[in-house]
Amino acid sequence: MAQIYFSKFNINSEIYKVYDDDGLKDKILKEVFEKIDENTRHTEREKRRGEEEKEVTYKFCNLIxxxxxxxICGRLVKIYEGEIQSYDAKNDTVITSNANNCAASSTFYFDLKSEEIAFITRNALGYNQFNKYFKALVEKYFKDITFEIFLENNIGELKEKLYAMSRILSVEAVIIPPNANRKDFARIFGPSEEEVRESGATKVISKMEVSAKSKNALNIGTSYFDRILLAIKKDMLR
Structure with a gap:
C-alpha cells in the first residue's frame, strides 16, 4: 500500500504583501492554478551514487x-537515463538494458484552497525530490515570486519521539512566515516580528546547542520549544 504524504504550499517572496493585502494571496494562487501545465520542463544534471552525472528532466503530466x-490532480514525473530489466522466459534469465526514457512519477492532489499537496512517492522520486521539483516547476511560471513547499509533520508523534530521547545536544529550526496571518507569526516570534519584517527576511534560522563534552542537555520542556512545536503545527517550520 502506498504511503500518502502531505506538503504545505507557501508563498514566500511576497509574504509581507500578502499580510497587507487580503486579496493578493488568492490572486497568486489563482495564477498558480491557471498556469500549471504539461508543457513546462525543469532539467538539470544529477549524480546518483556510483554513477556518472546525467541529465534529468521533471514535468507535470496527466493534469486534471x-x-x-x-x-489540480496529476503526476510529477522524473525522466532520466537508467537501466530496465525484462524476463527472458526461453533462457530463464533477466536481461538488463539501458534506456534514456526511464520514468518515475508521483501522483498528487493539489488543493489550492487549503494550500496543501497530497502525494505518493516512488523509489526514484522521494518526498524531498517531489517538494524540490514541484517548487522548481511552479516558479518557472513567475518572474518575481518564489514559493516554499515543505512536508507537514505529525506533531503528536514528533513530541513523543522528542521526549523519549535521553539527551538532546542541538536543535536548529528554519521558520518560514506562513500564508495564514500575522497573529500566528507574532505568537512565535513575539516582539521580534517587526524586526524580521523590516529586514525583509523570509526565513529565520534559530539554533540552540550545548557542548557535547559537557554533561548538560537541552531542556525541551520550555516555552521556547513549545513555540517551535507550534511553528511545526502551523506549517511554518521546515
Whole structure:
C-alpha cells in the first residue's frame, strides 16, 4: 500500500504583501492554478551514487483541473537515463538494458484552497525530490515570486519521539512566515516580528546547542520549544 504524504504550499517572496493585502494571496494562487501545465520542463544534471552525472528532466503530466473546487490532480514525473530489466522466459534469465526514457512519477492532489499537496512517492522520486521539483516547476511560471513547499509533520508523534530521547545536544529550526496571518507569526516570534519584517527576511534560522563534552542537555520542556512545536503545527517550520 502506498504511503500518502502531505506538503504545505507557501508563498514566500511576497509574504509581507500578502499580510497587507487580503486579496493578493488568492490572486497568486489563482495564477498558480491557471498556469500549471504539461508543457513546462525543469532539467538539470544529477549524480546518483556510483554513477556518472546525467541529465534529468521533471514535468507535470496527466493534469486534471477542477476550477470550481480549485483542485489540480496529476503526476510529477522524473525522466532520466537508467537501466530496465525484462524476463527472458526461453533462457530463464533477466536481461538488463539501458534506456534514456526511464520514468518515475508521483501522483498528487493539489488543493489550492487549503494550500496543501497530497502525494505518493516512488523509489526514484522521494518526498524531498517531489517538494524540490514541484517548487522548481511552479516558479518557472513567475518572474518575481518564489514559493516554499515543505512536508507537514505529525506533531503528536514528533513530541513523543522528542521526549523519549535521553539527551538532546542541538536543535536548529528554519521558520518560514506562513500564508495564514500575522497573529500566528507574532505568537512565535513575539516582539521580534517587526524586526524580521523590516529586514525583509523570509526565513529565520534559530539554533540552540550545548557542548557535547559537557554533561548538560537541552531542556525541551520550555516555552521556547513549545513555540517551535507550534511553528511545526502551523506549517511554518521546515
Amino acid at each position: 483541473k477542477n476550477s470550481k473546487n480549485k483542485v
